[in-house]
Amino acid sequence: MKINQKIFLQFGICVIFFGLIGILINNLTINLTRTGLGFNFSWLFKPASFALAEHPLPYTSSDSYAWALFIGWLNSLKVIASSLILATFLGTLIGFTRAGKNSLLGLISAGYITIIRQTPLLLQLMFWYFVGFLGLKDNIFNISNQGIEFSGLIFSSEFLALLLGLSIFTSAYIAEVIRGGILSVPRGQWEAFRSLGLSERKGLISIILPQALPAIIPGLTSQYLNLAKNSTLAIAVGYSDIYAINDTIINQTGRAIECFIILLVSFLLLNLLITNTMEFINRLILKSRKYS
Amino acid sequence: MEPIVIAKNLTKSFTKGLRALDNVSLTVNQGKVLVVMGPSGSGKSTLIRTFNGLETFDKGELNVLGIKVDSTHDERKIQKIRRRVGMVFQQFNLFPHLSILENITLAPVQVQKRRQIEAEEYGMYLLSQMGVDSHAKKYPSQLSGGEQQRVAIARALALKPELLLFDEPTSALDPERIKEVLDAMRRLAEQGMTMIVVTHEIGFAKDVSDQVLFMDSGKVIETSPPNIFFSNAKNERSRKFLNQLDNHYSES
Amino acid sequence: MFKININSIIFIFKNLKKTFFSNLFNTIITLLIILFISAACFNTFAWLMFKANWKVVLSNLPLYAFGSFPPNEQWRPATWIITLLILSIFTLCGPEWKWLRKNLLKAWVGTIPLGIYLLYGGFGLSPIMSRHWGGLTLTILLTVCSSLLSLPFGILLALCRQSSLPLIQKLSSIYIDVMRAIPLIAVLFFGQLLIPLFLPLGIEIDRVWRAVFAFTLFVSAYIAEDIRGGLQSIPNTQVEAANSLGLNQYQVIQFILIPQALRIALPALTNQSIGLFQNTSLMAILGLVELLGVGRSILANPEFIGQYIEVYVWLACVYWIVCTIMAVLARHLEQRMTINKANF
């Protein structure tokens, strides 16, 4: 009786759910036929006919839309990966100073965190780009508002502004994660390493941090995922990431639904990539702890 | 003398083949106090938790207050039983987000659909019976363990139950707090409440109980009146257990 | 957060001295930092006072606050914002907790219909269309409506994810996971441009409400996870105790699980709404004239072309102040809650 009731309930919910989806899809098809667009992906292989400022792989405007999207995905990956590293570095540094004993540094990093966390990322990105990078008038050490030239490699100011903005924003959150992790280690552990005569710095790195890592990794993962998602704000500073290219293509072809699906899939892929990597790291840490 | 609980051949096994309950049969009559004793892991808690449906069993029959339950665990019947059976837990299990009075009035108002004012009046009466009426507006975390347990008893009484189940009510308390809870239980027994108590308190069992049931490894080893059980237990294992308890208490 | 009394200042100075004199390296670092900070402060101050042209801010203040709301009706959004402010102050120095919980919560929920009534008009007020809404008013409206709508949605999703019915559990898990995987701007894009494609001809939803809807879809997935965390940390004995009192499944959820889960998840939830407030700025990219959108519109006025630094600094200050108010409120609420902290 009980089981039947459960099946019935689920069946009912299924009917309602799929019925709703059916209605929506039906409306969609009606609307798409009305606009004469239909639903297909064959346009992906037509020439894109727009140029891109940044392309890690060869790209010309006669390449296909699909290739343009792939370039966009690579651009996203590039900025995500690099700001991930920079944000982790900055975040750890600030997290340490915040948990550390130097009160001046602690005060500064607390101020940094409130300013960064309490203003919108979009505004920060626009500030970094339009005020920060474009404000550079002279060419000092190969740094100008065109970007940075570093032993033959050129990083555009759009990329750098996004990198810096994302890293600084995420670092404020990572700092809190790190601080939380450090505080989660029992006070006795600090006393223990101090009584052994280890210096603050050494104790923090070799005793406290390894114990804080299990508490830090999940928070770090979710911050990395947020960073990846936030990288779509590239559109505000003129960097050609996957979202910006999708946006251009929607405007040229009107294929909003298809582009949205492509965007969804690319982000699901990105997410899988990040979570799996972090899980792998987590497992490595757990493994190394077992042996030690 | 009406039987309140009749259990016949209750059997419950865990997945690994261990038996939590092994062919347990017992009867508790109205107004009687049954004390269940036994080493930890012997199935005492499991046994009394089956009486209000917190645990299921695989075989056997159970009749609580005239409601028959079998291994199918009919939700509606169990709900009926729960409305007439109160339970007090080892860890008190008060609701931390509700004040003491709200803890007590929640079930009468929501389950028995009594009026809020009426439930509060009766709740205050119960709290004063338990000697904790001055804490009515406080929250559980502001009370000591003994006070919390007395509130928990009042909460169980609020539904005007016909049977009270106690699952080691004093084992989470400081020694000096145990007495106040036991005294409250004593008073309840004097008022003629039917009670099934899992406890290690020999004094309480000796003074208050009508029967002592000794369990080990899910089996009922012995059921005797307290004077016989404590002076001259029939079974070897019971005696051994009592010895250990005595040693423990003389040490501490 | 910024409570600095004399003692703590003395303490800081003592500490400063300790680090200052501890070794040469630290001394240099400290000096450099102080030098850097004072240089930065001086430059900023000089720019703020002398170089910046604040006309772009000062002459457009009503626009930042109310968007293009008709000038003689601007008392309406103003009333609403002031009501919110007064409520915030009341909550901060609120009286007894119980009274607070019983009435302030209702008052907060009541601000939504009040706000919508004041903005839309009707029933004695002249009706104003949503196209006139803008600026800080719209930002706050988006925040308040979306956060209060996504709370019940989030709770429902969390309960579904914990459900014993496998199908419901799967569906809500998929929803939550997918929503958490995609960027907010994509969801907002969906809300602004794709939702109309899913509606039959002739049925339209106002774009402000579509934005609220999109935010709700997005945030409720995050709230669901926070609540789920809260639900999981409630010990099973609480459910047993409730069951033993004869409460049925729904009563257990209503009276025991949800109130406790909400308390546990409170810090996470307030963070979500602060995040939501900041994220409403994304609507500027999608053409809604909220606070950042107003800034961008003003920059298109030939009179103010190129004065974006002033606008950005000003907007950053506004966002920072509101976020800080929200954060202080949230912390206050959390402290009130910890008085009755769960003792499990």
Next chain:
Amino acid sequence: MRRLVSGIVGLAALLAGCATTNQDNSSRLNLIKNRNELICGVSGKIPGFSFMKSDGSYQGLDVDICKAFAAAIIGDSEKIQYRPLTAAERFTAIKTGEIDLLSRNTTFTLSRDSSGGNGLTFAPVVFHDGQGLMVKKESKISSLKDLSNKSICVGSGTTTEQNINDAFESASLPYTPIKYQDLNQVVAGYLQGRCSAMTSDRSQLAAARSGFKNPKGHIILEDVLSKEPLAPASDGQDQKLADAMRWVVFSLISAEEQGITKSNIDEKVRIAKNNPQLKPLRRFLGIDGGLGEKIGLSNDFVVKVISSTGNYGEIYERHLGQNSEVPIPRGQNELYNNGGVHISPPFN
């Protein structure tokens, strides 16, 4: 289990079938009239064409075109809801019915007009523009060739992006496009020196330059990269709305041709009413002929339009004329008999 699934699918299909809306040939024109409000998509960020004033109202040539449509369809030029749209979202907004029509610096092109492309229908051109490049005087750049290997600031999601690509590609010159979301970002990028040049429609370049601190320091290159006839647009499936829009625009041009202005329209109506011989004027003003009804409007729609916005010349003068904030010489936007290209077919 299979039966369950097929049952669900069947039921869903049934429900979906019930929800099919009846696809009659109802036009948006009726929807607008019933709603008593026109939803007009504008840019909101282009000086002279549509931008927000300090009091929060929109102003510009594109905005006045919206007003003309509202006056013609509803009879009240104030019953408009303006939707500021980004370049990227504008077509989707039309196709989804989010807006009734678009009056937003949109270039009339084949692929946008065709049912195989974006599926829009364009009204007559309201502003003839061409894409140009603006550079700083001090940079000494004088032609496209000088821009080889330079960065150029472009607004994303516009035809400008495609045109600049075509121009540089056909001249086989390499360049770096820096794409921004809207014009004032393009301006910021250009002024700060991120790019050597900015490209946009020449009207927008002029408009932007008028707001610069030193307008004389910037020159618009002679190279015209493209023809940019800017026109209002609506959904291509909606013939009735398109007809109405087409003739509202023509009425603006025709009124200028006939010297009918906002100030003398009442006078003209009076004269036409009293003089049965003035057949063309009577037809134009809706006294005879019932022309308006043929396109789903009231017969006197021209009177309503002209009395609320004035004729095309007046609109132009108000927003882009010599005394406006964004002066752009009229050039090819003059009437055909004055050296320009604007011409209206007869109102017969």
